[in-house]
Amino acid sequence: MQLQEQNRIKLKQQLEDNGFEHAINYLMETSRQGVRCAKAGETDYTKLGRSRVGGDPDLPPQFAWPLTTDGTPMTFLVQLNMCDVAKHDDNALLPKTGMLSFFLGIDEPAYNIEHRVIWFDETEVLSAVRREPPSETALEDTYVGYDLEARSSLEPPSYAYIDNEQIESNNVTLDDYDDLLYEIRDVEDDDIIQLFGYPIGQHDDSEYEAALMLLTGEEYEYNEDKALEKIAAHFGGDKTKAKQEVADMQMLLELETDDDVGFCWWDAGVLHFFIRKEDLVARRFDRTYCSLYSS
Template sequence: MSLNERNRKKLEEHIFEQNVAHASTYLLETTRQGIRCEKTAIENYETPCLSRIGGDPDLPPQLEWPQTTDGTPMTFLLQLNLQELVKHDESSLLPARGMLYFFVGIDEPAYDIEHRVLFLQDDQLVSATRRHSPGETALEEQFAGYQLGARATLEPPNYAYVDYDQIETDSFSFEDYEDFRFLLTDMMDHDDVATLFGYPTGQHDDSEYEAALMLLTGKQYDYKMEKALHEITAHFAGDETKAKQEIQDTLMLVEIESDNEVGFCWWDAGVLQFFIRKEDLLAGRFDRTYCSLYSS
């Protein structure tokens, strides 16, 4: 996903101002256009269908609450009003209107977590109102609801994904790069709880391999990137170029942070991540996604 002209110019200005010119080509090629969301107010539920994290969702009465395979109600996490987000979607990936909902089952183990992503069109939202869960949900906890505000961001590679040989010099350290990254994402001035289309938080740069392998082949990842690539290549009848493109086009739909105010704590204050194939996202198909958890 190449940067649009305005963001490319913005990135070039930051690179010049922060003395990162030695890595300019690398950063221009690898920086992604993302969306970050932060809490703006405690939810009072007076206005339905706003973007919200935690609390209760706004659902039409005829829609069945998502359940796990054993019949337990899933836990509601997040709803995103796409009309609010689309003006910040500078990669033009999201549907222009409607609502996305994220539900989760038990968050163990940390891979292939049972979940559901729902997409409702505007005409399905006319009767949507606050809905309490039909019983104790999978996570057995109550979470506080907060309204969300969104902003467009530039997302350079993070700790797990950055090529250190490209950014480090005798006079420019990884710590300097982190300062540059925080400035570019404007994290210093915002307490973000969700990120769309950035780089997944993790220890290694293989989250897309894990998600693509499961989405395309139904196989679980064993932390061997070459083996995953081989299996995805076999899925495409030996076309390795197609396999690599599919991995590249496996996108982090949203990453949800641990947050004390909401009450989310993913293992040891980690993050919950949802992935989707670009092809499915552009087609507005959200019935085939992958959910995993990262915690240090």
């Protein structure tokens, strides 16, 4: 609770310092609890099971490396040690122990990207060893491994999710708010990962896209009403349930482009992994959705 209050005080001060006093109540009410992970130095692999981005993963000896549908080894992205990360999860949704690992296939097209998210329990983490990919991976590149350090965060709405009328005034514009978001995100220059909060993007419909695919297997046609109708049909026409599904969709991970690691998602964009709240609580990490945003 003390960290939550510190995050609130810090965000409020940033809003005041940047001329957003008129929107403080709105932005504080709509901000979401999150977890951020920053690079904490290049990994030397001396301590297995640490949270890591890039490089090689630590996997149980008998675990088969994830493959794409055409048999190509997926590219390892991230492993998060839940003992280190979950204690910063004020949402209390993440597993308390074990390790969450993310693998990716070819990052084209930008929607419904082939991937795997795997949760290893505490016993499997204890037996894990450093593993190199069996051959060249889907992204056809190698990435430098960095240890990660997690912290709790308070995430104001991203540019696409704000109420414009609440933000604009005689003194500040939407562009000023966009600049503020970059300032907030770049306070820690080594940030590379965000869990929960709001996704970066041009439109506020990422949750519709993810919910539609996860629940119906259908691709999003960039029409929220049509997507909602299809989700409602999945629940026997229950529109209230459909709206709740979209509202409950969780951004499990946002992974940024990073020169140190070597990640570059199209034109310096971000990767997004989404999961239904119900599946997250049930530890159904086989039911996730991956997409890419690039300006």
